[in-house]
Amino acid sequence: MLEWIKNYHTILQILISFATLGIWIFYAQILLAQHRRTRRPKILINQTRGRSLHSRFLVSNMSLESVHIEVILVGLHNDDDETWYLVSDWEPTRDDNCADTNDYGTFQGPLAAGSSLDIGDIKGLISQRHAEERDQENHTSNASIVTKDGIACSAFEIMVVGVYSSEKGVIGASRTFDIDKYGHVHPRDAETGQCRSRNERRRMQELHRRYL
Template structure:
């Protein structure tokens, strides 16, 4: 055995070095993936402090770095059509006493912070004004199928804007909680083509 090891020591050293190289490569890959996952921006869109149309919509920054919320888009959908409107700014404030922080939902969000962008009912009502169905007396659950919210933001490590979206489904003839999330989690807008699409939508709503 010792003679065989002595005769093949060169080949064994090469094999051991190659094995160590593979181990280090796998380790660096795992480290890099964990680092990139931590750096990846994440925005949450949830509802709380109420039910149905009275529930407040909360936008939270779960990224490792601050983000800057640039715009919030509301989209109302029927089976075959959709309407979109920017609902970033807050309505109903005293114009004689402007306060920028209270007049808009645009602004920075530090890690772990959240902002209340209003009730689902108010966001839906404002989006509904741009539709071809302006009759406010008809409940939206009798007219529309879904309401989608898109949050568009800037992130320090990203060249393109980032974003997240959450869809809420109307439940007609349901008293109380007549609008519910269509998905369990917020969908992150991370694909390059989708981020470019969101950037185009943002330009349309400047």
């Protein structure tokens, strides 16, 4: 055995060197992947205060740095049809003290790491916050989707579009909530979807361009 090692020690040294290099590359990839995960932006959209149309929604920034919120959109889904509303800007009223707003009537601005933003309930977001589109004479979708008794749709999606320092372009997250026949609101998925794939980012950017 010792004689065999003596004869092939050069080859063994080369093999050991390659094995050591492979181990270092493996651990370097793990550290790089972990670093990328920690640097990625993460936005959560959660439902609080019950499961009704009066439930309130929180936007939380779980990233390492602040996220600047560009727009917040709500899409109402009914069968194969969907209608989107810009809910991050509106004309301030005396009823706006129920959500985390400022004097200009907007949710836009930086959201610090670990902070949450109360954007209100879905009925308020649609019926109160989107005054411009609601007041258009030719806009008729409100009559079929939003009524005085509630929201006549099967699901709605909340999408948050923002800017993060370490990411190119806009970043965002969305979450869909289903409404059953009793008016109960439930999240469709267990967690908020982060818009990171190419198709998701393309869809988000298209909605961003349309409503910004």
